[in-house]
Amino acid sequence: MRQRGRAVGTGGGDGRGRAGGAARAWHPHAVTRYNHGRRHGRRGAWGGGVAGGREVGVGLVGYGLAGSILHAPLVGAEPRLRLVAVASRRPDRVHQDLPAVRVVATPSQLLADPGVELVVVAAPNTAHYDLAREALAAGRHVVVDKPFVIRSAEADKLIRLAGQQGLVLSVFHNRRWDDDFRTVEQVVRAGLLGRVASYAASYNRFLPDPARGWREQPGPGSGVLYDLGSHLIDQALHLFGPPATVMADVRAQRPAATADDYLHLVLGYGALRVILHAGSLVRATGPRFEVHGDRGSFVKHGIDGQEEALRFGRRPGDPGWGRDREDRYGTLTADVGGLRLVARVETLPGSYEAYYAGIAGAILDGGPVPVPAEEAAATIRVIEAAMVSSSDGRVVELG
Numbered sequence: 001m002r003q004r005g006r007a008v009g010t011g012g013g014d015g016r017g018r019a020g021g022a023a024r025a026w027h028p029h030a031v032t033r034y035n036h037g038r039r040h041g042r043r044g045a046w047g048g049g050v051a052g053g054r055e056v057g058v059g060l061v062g063y064g065l066a067g068s069i070l071h072a073p074l075v076g077a078e079p080r081l082r083l084v085a086v087a088s089r090r091p092d093r094v095h096q097d098l099p100a101v102r103v104v105a106t107p108s109q110l111l112a113d114p115g116v117e118l119v120v121v122a123a124p125n126t127a128h129y130d131l132a133r134e135a136l137a138a139g140r141h142v143v144v145d146k147p148f149v150i151r152s153a154e155a156d157k158l159i160r161l162a163g164q165q166g167l168v169l170s171v172f173h174n175r176r177w178d179d180d181f182r183t184v185e186q187v188v189r190a191g192l193l194g195r196v197a198s199y200a201a202s203y204n205r206f207l208p209d210p211a212r213g214w215r216e217q218p219g220p221g222s223g224v225l226y227d228l229g230s231h232l233i234d235q236a237l238h239l240f241g242p243p244a245t246v247m248a249d250v251r252a253q254r255p256a257a258t259a260d261d262y263l264h265l266v267l268g269y270g271a272l273r274v275i276l277h278a279g280s281l282v283r284a285t286g287p288r289f290e291v292h293g294d295r296g297s298f299v300k301h302g303i304d305g306q307e308e309a310l311r312f313g314r315r316p317g318d319p320g321w322g323r324d325r326e327d328r329y330g331t332l333t334a335d336v337g338g339l340r341l342v343a344r345v346e347t348l349p350g351s352y353e354a355y356y357a358g359i360a361g362a363i364l365d366g367g368p369v370p371v372p373a374e375e376a377a378a379t380i381r382v383i384e385a386a387m388v389s390s391s392d393g394r395v396v397e398l399g
Contacts, residue, residue, distance in 0.1 A: 055082045056363050059116035061107050061131055063088040066145045067122035068097060069310050070174065070352070075120070077316040077353045080360035084115050107131055111138045118363065121145060124214050125221030129154040132169070136161045141168040141363055147230040148376035150221045152384055155377035162373065168362045170369050171376035172355065173234040178304035179324045179350035181235050184289050186348060187298045188239060192332060194295025200275040201235060201289050203228045204282035210257050223260035224278050225250050225383055232276040233379045234371075236267060240274060242378050243267035247395045248386035253281055265386055268395075289330070296334030298345070306350045322349035
C-alpha cells in the first residue's frame with residue numbers, strides 16, 4: 001500500500017514566518033541529510049540510500065535543462081528518494097547520465113509503474129497543469145518545477161485535487177535556498193535592519209541574442225516574467241507575504257525578442273516597497289540585493305553558484321558545495337551604540353539539497369511541505385496582476 005504524506009498546504013500559506021512574524025515550521029536553514037552522489041560511492045548514483053529504511057520511488061517527467069541539471073542530481077542526493085524512471089523522448093541522453101534508470105516514452109507509461117510514488121514534472125510550462133493533474137489523479141505525490149502553472153485557476157484546481165487525495169503537492173522554487181537569499185532572509189528576520197522600508201532584488205544578464213528554446217518563444221508561460229520573475233516574486237513573498245498592490249512594466253527590449261525579456265515590478269505593502277527587476281541587456285549587473293530599514297542596510301553582489309556547479313558535475317557534499325566567494329560577501333551598514341558600523345557578512349551556504357530532503361520528510365514522516373502549493377499559487381497571482389498592470393498601465397490591487 002502506498003504511504004501518503006501530509007496533504008498539500010502543510011507548513012505554509014497563513015502568513016506566519018514572514019519578516020517580523022513568528023518562525024514557520026519549515027525553514028530553509030534546516031540541517032539536511034544527503035548522500036554524496038556517484039563520486040562518494042552511492043549505489044547506482046541515483047537511487048538506493050538508507051539501509052533498512054523505506055525509500056520513495058521517483059518518476060521524472062522531462063529531461064531538459066531543469067530535469068537533467070537540477071532535479072535528477074538533487075533527487076540522487078537525497079538518500080530517502082530513488083529515481084526509478086524518466087519519461088523522455090530522448091532516451092540516449094538520459095542513459096548517458098543515468099545508465100541504470102529506466103526510460104519510458106510517455107508520462108502515462110511512467111504512471112503505470114507501481115514503484116513510482118512521487119512524480120516530478122520538469123516539462124515545459126504549458127504542460128505543468130495537465131501532467132500534475134494526471135499524476136495526482138493516479139494517486140501520486142507531485143513536485144512541479146517552477147512556475148507552478150500558467151493561470152491561478154489551474155493552481156486552485158490542483159490544490160483541491162491534492163487535498164482530496166491526501167497527497168503532497170509542492171513547487172520547486174529552489175532559489176529560496178540560494179546562498180545570497182538565505183543570508184538576506186537571516187539578516188531581515190534577525191532584525192538587523194530594523195523595520196524594512198525597501199527591498200530590491202535583481203536578476204540581470206547580458207544576452208543580446210534570444211535563445212532558441214521554448215522559454216523565449218511567444219506563447220503562454222514563456223518570457224522572463226514566468227521564468228526569472230517567478231523566482232524573484234517567490235523570494236519576496238516568502239519574506240513578506242502577498243502584497244496589497246502590484247505595479248509592473250514587462251516588455252521585450254531586444255530587437256529579435258518575441259517574448260518579454262525585461263521586467264520591473266513594484267510590490268506594495270503599505271509603507272514597504274519591494275522592487276523586482278530583470279533585464280537581458282545589462283553588462284554591469286550591479287547588486288543582487290539591496291535591503292534598507294530604519295536601523296541599517298544590507299547590500300549583496302554576485303549570484304548563487306549551485307546551478308553552475310551542478311552543470312559541471314559537482315554534487316551536494318563535494319568540498320565547498322554551496323559556499324560563496326569571500327569577495328562577494330554582503331555589506332551590512334548599521335548604527336551600533338551611536339557608532340556607524342560597516343561590516344562584511346559571511347554568506348550562508350546555499351543548500352538546494354534541502355528541498356528534496358523536505359519532500360522526503362513530508363511523504364515519509366508527515367513533515368512540513370517545502371514550498372506548499374498555496375504559496376506557489378500566490379506567485380502566479382502576482383504574475384497575473386503584473387501582466388494586467390503592464391498592459392493597462394495601472395496599479396493593480398490584490399484582494
